[in-house]
Amino acid sequence: MSAEDISVNDASPADADAEEAFFRHHRPGPNDARAAEMIRVDHAGEYGAVQIYRGQRAVFDALPGKARLSNLLKEMEDGEQHHLAEFDRLIAERGVRPTLFAPVWNVAGFALGAGTALMGEKAAMACTAAVEEVIEKHYAVQAEELDTAADPLAATVRQFRDDELEHKHTAEENGAEDAPAYGLLRAVIQAGCRVAIRLSEKI
Ligand SMILES: [Fe+2]
Ligand SMILES: [Fe+2]
Numbered sequence: 001m002s003a004e005d006i007s008v009n010d011a012s013p014a015d016a017d018a019e020e021a022f023f024r025h026h027r028p029g030p031n032d033a034r035a036a037e038m039i040r041v042d043h044a045g046e047y048g049a050v051q052i053y054r055g056q057r058a059v060f061d062a063l064p065g066k067a068r069l070s071n072l073l074k075e076m077e078d079g080e081q082h083h084l085a086e087f088d089r090l091i092a093e094r095g096v097r098p099t100l101f102a103p104v105w106n107v108a109g110f111a112l113g114a115g116t117a118l119m120g121e122k123a124a125m126a127c128t129a130a131v132e133e134v135i136e137k138h139y140a141v142q143a144e145e146l147d148t149a150a151d152p153l154a155a156t157v158r159q160f161r162d163d164e165l166e167h168k169h170t171a172e173e174n175g176a177e178d179a180p181a182y183g184l185l186r187a188v189i190q191a192g193c194r195v196a197i198r199l200s201e202k203i
Contacts, residue, residue, distance in 0.1 A: 035151060036096045037201045038142055042157070043087035044099040044200035045135055046080055048109040052131060053077035055113025056124050069121060072174070076128070076167050083160050090153070099200040108196075112189070119180075125171040126179035130189040132168035136161055138197060 057073050060066040091098055099105075116127035139161035146154035179185060 034145075035149075035153065036094065038146070038153070038157075039087060039090050039094060039096045040099050041197055041201040042139075042142075042160075043084070043091055043096075044101065044105055045138070045197065046084040046087055047102060048105040048196065049080040049131065049135070050077060050084055051106055051109025052113035052127065053080060055110035055115070056117040056127075057113075058110075059114050059117035060121075060124075066121075069124075069174075072170065073124075076170065079163050079167065083163070086156060086160075100203050101196070101199055105196065105200070108192075112192075116185075122175040122179035123185065125174045125176035126182050126185050127189055128171035129168050129176035130186040131193055132164045132171065134190050134193040134197075136164040136168060139164065 053073050053076055057070055057077065060070045060073065090096070112127060113124075117124040139157050143154050143158045143161060146157060176182070
């Protein structure tokens with residue numbers, strides 16, 4: 001069998017996509033361009049996360065009897081602000097261009113937070129659990145890739161991953177999974193997050 005016989009030229013587009021994704025995640029660590037993508041998308045994600053919690057608090061701050069919930073959301077929002085500040089610093093330090101989608105995530109994040117809060121306390125928690133789950137997995141994959149490149153950013157990403165996991169658990173402890181149509185809500189929100197991640201890495 002010659003090398004041509006096992007070339008990927010005959011592979012279907014789906015196979016080619018799967019292969020490209022595999023190598024993107026398994027090549028030996030990020031170069032500068034890949035590290036810049038990571039910082040850009042993480043910066044965008046933290047910005048979006050702050051906006052989601054702001055949107056949720058805008059609703060619950062205005063409702064009676066929701067002080068405990070508002071405080072809980074404020075604590076998590078403060079965590080996202082801390083994450084955002086770190087990525088703001090990294091954007092400046094490494095000269096990374098922020099995503100052009102920032103104005104979109106600004107509005108979309110707030111709308112997602114406010115919209116789910118208007119559906120009720122459990123729907124708001126379902127939104128938090130769904131978003132944090134995607135971000136936690138996203139950070140876990142990044143941490144591995146950064147480890148391979150011995151990039152000190154790995155430690156930051158791993159710490160933030162733990163924080164997001166804690167946010168997810170908080171949301172679950174507060175009834176996320178009891179939200180009406182939880183499965184559907186989760187699927188729609190997570191699909192949106194994944195699109196936002198893909199767009200913010202590159203653009
Ligand atoms: Fe965060
Ligand atoms: Fe979080």
